[in-house]
Amino acid sequence: MLMNTDKAYLFGLIIGGGIWRNNEDGFIIHLPYRKWGSYDQNPRRASQISGDIVQFLNPLFRNIYGLNISFDGTARGDWNILFEGDLTELKSDLQSYGIECEGELRSTASIGGIIADLFDENMKRRFIAGLADTIGSTNKNHRRFSAEIQTLSFELKGFNFSFVCELCRLLYSVNCLPDQILWNHPNFQSASDSYYTKWNKGTKLRIQLDQYAKFGAFAFKTKAESSIENRSLQQQTHSAVSCPEREIRAKTSCFHPGENDKRLPDCIRGGHYLHNRHVCAVMGCENAPYDTIRGLFSNVGDLIIPFPILCKNTIQKIEEIIKEEPLLANREYSIANVSVKSLYELYKADHNALLFGNNANNGYPIAKIIQGISYVIADENELNGARPKGNFEKIVEHRIHHEMNNKYPNILSRFEVQESNFIIAENTEGVSYTVNADELNKHPKNKSLIDLGRDLSTATGLMVEFRKPDLLTPLVITGNGRGVLIGAHNPSVYEKLVTIAPDNEYKLCVRPITEGDLRNAK
Amino acid sequence: MRNEVSYYPEIQTFIEAQLRSNFLASNRRELYVYWGIGELKNNLQRIIIEHPDKCACVSKFAERVPPLSLDIFALITDGIKFELLILEIKLLNAVGLKEWSQLVGYCFVSGSKYGLLVNINNGASPRLTQLLHTEHHISHIQTIVNSEPCEHMLGFMQWNDLTQNFEYSNFGFIKSLSELSDRLAAEFSK
Numbered sequence: 110m111l112m113n114t115d116k117a118y119l120f121g122l123i124i125g126g127g128i129w130r131n132n133e134d135g136f137i138i139h140l141p142y143r144k145w146g147s148y149d150q151n152p153r154r155a156s157q158i159s160g161d162i163v164q165f166l167n168p169l170f171r172n173i174y175g176l177n178i179s180f181d182g183t184a185r186g187d188w189n190i191l192f193e194g195d196l197t198e199l200k201s202d203l204q205s206y207g208i209e210c211e212g213e214l215r216s217t218a219s220i221g222g223i224i225a226d227l228f229d230e231n232m233k234r235r236f237i238a239g240l241a242d243t244i245g246s247t248n249k250n251h252r253r254f255s256a257e258i259q260t261l262s263f264e265l266k267g268f269n270f271s272f273v274c275e276l277c278r279l280l281y282s283v284n285c286l287p288d289q290i291l292w293n294h295p296n297f298q299s300a301s302d303s304y305y306t307k308w309n310k311g312t313k314l315r316i317q318l319d320q321y322a323k324f325g326a327f328a329f330k331t332k333a334e335s336s337i338e339n340r341s342l343q344q345q346t347h348s349a350v351s352c353p354e355r356e357i358r359a360k361t362s363c364f365h366p367g368e369n370d371k372r373l374p375d376c377i378r379g380g381h382y383l384h385n386r387h388v389c390a391v392m393g394c395e396n397a398p399y400d401t402i403r404g405l406f407s408n409v410g411d412l413i414i415p416f417p418i419l420c421k422n423t424i425q426k427i428e429e430i431i432k433e434e435p436l437l438a439n440r441e442y443s444i445a446n447v448s449v450k451s452l453y454e455l456y457k458a459d460h461n462a463l464l465f466g467n468n469a470n471n472g473y474p475i476a477k478i479i480q481g482i483s484y485v486i487a488d489e490n491e492l493n494g495a496r497p498k499g500n501f502e503k504i505v506e507h508r509i510h511h512e513m514n515n516k517y518p519n520i521l522s523r524f525e526v527q528e529s530n531f532i533i534a535e536n537t538e539g540v541s542y543t544v545n546a547d548e549l550n551k552h553p554k555n556k557s558l559i560d561l562g563r564d565l566s567t568a569t570g571l572m573v574e575f576r577k578p579d580l581l582t583p584l585v586i587t588g589n590g591r592g593v594l595i596g597a598h599n600p601s602v603y604e605k606l607v608t609i610a611p612d613n614e615y616k617l618c619v620r621p622i623t624e625g626d627l628r629n630a631k
Numbered sequence: 632m633r634n635e636v637s638y639y640p641e642i643q644t645f646i647e648a649q650l651r652s653n654f655l656a657s658n659r660r661e662l663y664v665y666w667g668i669g670e671l672k673n674n675l676q677r678i679i680i681e682h683p684d685k686c687a688c689v690s691k692f693a694e695r696v697p698p699l700s701l702d703i704f705a706l707i708t709d710g711i712k713f714e715l716l717i718l719e720i721k722l723l724n725a726v727g728l729k730e731w732s733q734l735v736g737y738c739f740v741s742g743s744k745y746g747l748l749v750n751i752n753n754g755a756s757p758r759l760t761q762l763l764h765t766e767h768h769i770s771h772i773q774t775i776v777n778s779e780p781c782e783h784m785l786g787f788m789q790w791n792d793l794t795q796n797f798e799y800s801n802f803g804f805i806k807s808l809s810e811l812s813d814r815l816a817a818e819f820s821k
Contacts, residue, residue: 113653113809165791168799172806228656231648238796326795333794 110205113225114235115173118328120223121239122166123203126190127214136210138194139244140188141264145184145248145335154331155182161242161329162190174199179228187623209305215244216267217522220275237279238326239356245327247335249342250366251315253288259339260288261321263314273312274392280316281396286349288315292311295365296382301418303365304430304594309372320349352386359383359405363414363596364606364619365549380616381607383412390615402615409607410600415622416583419477421484421495427585427592440578442585449482450509463598465577465584471599473584481503481586481593484527485573498535509571530614580627602630632707635722638734638751639668639703642720642790644798646808650707652814655761657710658820669701671741678710684749692742715743716811720751725785727756729756735772738783741819742776746785748803755800762786763802770803773812784814 110116118135126138140146140158148155161541170176174195200210208214227233244264251262255615265273270292277287289315291297298308316325318340327333362383369379382388383405389397405412420430431437455462456479463625465471483501484492486508491497581602583594605626610616647664654662669672675693679686685708692713705716719734731748738746743803755763763770772783786805789798799807805814 112656114649114813115807115809165796165798168801169807171801172799172810208671226656229652231652232656235652328796330791330793 110202112223112228112232114232115169116326117223117227117232117235117606118204118239119169119173120203120239121208121236122243123199123239124208124214124218124220124223125243125245129210129212129214131594134327136192136199137211138190140199140243142188143186144517145182145186146182146188146331147247148182149184150186154335155186156547157331158329158332159190161331162188165328165330166190166463214267215272216269217574218269220272220274220279220367224275224279227279232528233279233283234324234326236256237285238328240276241325242325242329242332243319245332247318247339249339251313251488253315253317254299255505257344257493257567258288258314259318259343261318261325261336263316264311265293265314266311268374270312270374270377270388270392273314274389274394276314277389278394278396280314280325281549282352283324285316285320287353288320288349290314290388292382292385294382294386295367295370296362297385298426299365300360300362302420303363304416304420304422305365306367308365308367317347317349319343319347352389352394353398355386356400357384357386357398357405359387359410359412361414361418363416363418364587364621368619376613376616379618380610380613381413381619383409383617385431387615391613399615406609406617408504409617410602410604411414413603413607413617413619414596414598414601415606416596417594419481421481421585422592424587424590426591427587430594436622437578437582439581440582442576442578445575445577446572447575449486449505449573451481452482453505466581466597466599470601471597473595473597477595478584478586483508484593485586485588486571487589580624582627599627599630602626633722635702635720635751638720638722638790638792638817639764641795642718642749643703643705644778645795646705646716646718648814649808650815653809654709654816654819657813657816660709662815662819663708663710663728663801665708666703667701667706667716668703671701671704672696674704675706686713689713695753696741701737703803704743707815709731712819714815714818716745716747717741717743718747718749720749720790724753725756725759726753727759728762729786731737731759731769734785734797735769735783738772738785741775742781744782744784745805745814747805747811748785749790749791749797749802750787751790752792753803755787759787760802763800767804770805786811792820 114541122138126140128137128139128568136533142158144150146155147401159180170178176192179191180188181187181191203210208218223236227236241261246262246264251260252258253260263276273290277290280287292313293309294598295308298310299305318336322336322340327336368381376391377388380391386398387402390399390402414424456475460476461473464475464478480501483497483504487497487504491504519559572587573586581597581599586593586595606620606622608618610618634765643666648755651662665678665682667678674694675689675696677679678690688708688711689706701717703718707716717734717737719730721730726748734746734748741801752784770785774781786803787800789800791798797808801808
């Protein structure tokens, strides 16, 4: 097959969205424009998409492959390009690059053969444009931290890690430096919760839009316009840094049973990954920061936890998890009601404090405890599933304040005992309220006013239940029908669980923790 | 408000990139594309002076071609053979027979084998569309000049300034840049 610039674009489009079916539908190109391309949510954009298909794609397919196309779509924004005509030539072209015409191509195809035939940067850009028009999402929520850095996200379903690597290399070869790869792997999709099973969300290869505008291309007007709109949200233009030069900030991640998922590629399966570029190193990418990745290994006990860092669910589900996990089930738990306010004050004083440890370097991180508590005490309308809406600190502060206001309207820091059965609370406007002291009968009357104030704002305030295990297995916090598991920080024990794979010096393997590991550490 | 001339550079860049890529893919060697805006004869002579090693093959043609004012043209050569591509670029709501006739005339007079009518961000009039669809001889014209057969292959395309890309119309003999590239590649490898 002879490659040309028009075919390069079409191959990008076909690899990005092509699905071969065994029934009479034959072949379609699926455009996964969910929400973004929904004619319910954005009729103008939907109209533009249909224009792109009819005015741009149809003549191109007719000219190159003699195929006529039409389309259908769903209200939620899935579009399908439908083909009429003899697909033999198209099939034969794909097969000449080793691409099997079965199922969803981007899940299984290797693009190495096609890439080798893209003779120069221009042809590479045409291929990339085809991919970008199908699976390059310009949804506004693709951004780095804030709207100031907008990104294009190539959305790749399944476990075709080599496809991601090949695409990344291709982008590199035209000076378009990818910003980040969010791999379809539990260490990234569920870094905190080892019991979260829905981590198979596909890989996202993200590029700053400024980079893509400079080196990439779109052929769909809709995509080009959307990219311009998103870039207009930025105050300035941003440059990208190549992978070897970029700083690596590895966060602690938990061991997840999905690390051994059979669908993962052989070279990845069974490994634990500290950073998205750690995967690149194990995959053997020439742009991976090998030395920096190896540098992280000396700190591996701090970066890997064999328990969930923070697992949030209903109390029933949390209890099921404990029951099914012998190491957790066989623990003795001491139960205590703990004041949220006192914990929160501790957290504000030291975000890095560790609680209930048996030495200075282990224990349950207060920051995770407060995050867990924010889920436990939040109102339903303050949660998105198990995720607090907005800042977790604000939720905790709001709930503490709300609880106090319910019991003691407008109570402030100054209290005066007027009669034996009542106290007076004074608000900021200087208006006094009397509060029935019977509610406070556990407080001795002869306590100092300051102490009484402190007791009012802590001991009688918002409480959650702690179930503290006899070994440093996860701490359980419950309340409100919800529960959380908090894994302990315990680096000296955890580092002993990690080994380097015999066949790959960058691949880390984590074995399950045992009761013996925890007892011997004592 | 941009005028049509302001679009010339981006259209030139795009066409040149596609032709060069495709030639490299098919013939495994470089193709050279030199542009002239305005008068053909003088521009050809300038290009020959600037690139004598690649454009010596054009010298005789440049001597005999009549002076002719064009929008824009490309001298395409592999250093051994050459072809001319004339672009008639318009910024109109719809291009019609008048603009097509202009392109045909320029191709006849210059002897250029390839011609593209390009409208920026818009298409062709229904009449031109109908004509190009049914009357194939108006986009593939064969003549005899000085007892020599002469061929002109023309096409109509739309330039999209947002995507910086062509939208093909499928009207005319040359339907795509890859088809134009194929013809050049075949010609230069004879």
